[in-house]
Amino acid sequence: MPVKIAPSILASDFANLQKEIEMINVSEADYIHVDIMDGVFVPNISFGIPVTEAVNKHAKKPLDVHLMIVNPDQYLEAFKNAGAAIISVHYEACTHLHRTLQGIKQLGCKAGVAINPHTSVELLKDVIMDIDLVCIMSVNPGFGGQKFIENTYAKVKRLKEIIIEKGAETEIEIDGGVNENNAPLLRSAGADVLVAGSFVFSSADPLDTIKKLKKID
Numbered sequence: 001m002p003v004k005i006a007p008s009i010l011a012s013d014f015a016n017l018q019k020e021i022e023m024i025n026v027s028e029a030d031y032i033h034v035d036i037m038d039g040v041f042v043p044n045i046s047f048g049i050p051v052t053e054a055v056n057k058h059a060k061k062p063l064d065v066h067l068m069i070v071n072p073d074q075y076l077e078a079f080k081n082a083g084a085a086i087i088s089v090h091y092e093a094c095t096h097l098h099r100t101l102q103g104i105k106q107l108g109c110k111a112g113v114a115i116n117p118h119t120s121v122e123l124l125k126d127v128i129m130d131i132d133l134v135c136i137m138s139v140n141p142g143f144g145g146q147k148f149i150e151n152t153y154a155k156v157k158r159l160k161e162i163i164i165e166k167g168a169e170t171e172i173e174i175d176g177g178v179n180e181n182n183a184p185l186l187r188s189a190g191a192d193v194l195v196a197g198s199f200v201f202s203s204a205d206p207l208d209t210i211k212k213l214k215k216i217d
C-alpha cells in the first residue's frame with residue numbers, strides 16, 4: 001500500500017475553510033485530519049461538532065477525526081453523525097479503552113487510538129487486534145507547528161513488530177511536526193499514514209507539497 005497523507009486542517013485558514021477543503025479534494029491526499037481539542041485534555045480549544053459537520057459537507061475524502069478530549073464516549077455518536085470515517089480517541093483519556101473501541105466500531109467507524117509521546121506502544125499489546133489505526137503523537141498534542149520528537153522512530157518500529165507478532169491489520173499514523181525530512185524515515189520505520197498540518201498549509205503550494213509527501217515511497 002502506498003503511504004497515505006492526511007492534511008490537518010488545524011493549520012488551514014478557518015475563514016476560508018471551504019476553499020481549503022476543496023484544495024484537499026483535488027489533491028492526492030487520502031484523508032482530511034480533523035483535530036478536536038477541548039481545552040481540558042489539551043491546553044487549547046480548536047473547534048467541535050458543527051465545524052466538523054460543515055467540513056464534511058464539502059469533503060470528498062474521509063474524515064480522520066482526532067479527539068483530544070476527555071470523556072470521548074459521550075461524543076462518539078455526534079462525531080459519527082458529523083461525518084467521521086475514522087475516530088481516534090486518546091489512550092490517556094479512556095478508562096475502558098476496549099469498550100470505547102467497540103463503541104466506535106458499532107457506529108460503523110474505524111477505531112483509532114492516539115498515544116502521547118510519553119505513552120509506550122507496549123501498552124497497546126492486549127488491545128491491538130481491536131484497533132484499526134494507532135496514531136503515534138510525535139509532538140505533545142494541543143498545538144500545530146511544533147518540533148518533531150525524534151524518539152518517534154523507535155516507537156514506530158516497535159509498534160510495527162507488535163502488529164506483525166500479533167497478526168493484526170492495524171495501520172500506524174504519525175501526527176505532529178511531519179515534514180519532507182522526517183517523512184521518508186517514518187515510512188521506512190513502518191508508518192502507513194502521515195498527518196501534516198503546518199508543512200502543507202504554510203507552504204507556497206499546498207497541492208504540490210501533498211504530492212511530494214505522497215511520493216516518498
Ligand SMILES: O=C(CO)[C@H](O)[C@H](O)COP(=O)(O)O
Nearest residue numbers: 141142144145176177197198
Ligand atoms: O494533533 C495535532 C496537534 O495536537 C495536529 O494534528 C498536529 O499537530 C499536526 O500539525 P503539525 O503538522 O503542524 O504539527
Ligand SMILES: [Fe+2]
Nearest residue numbers: 035066175195
Ligand atoms: Fe491530530
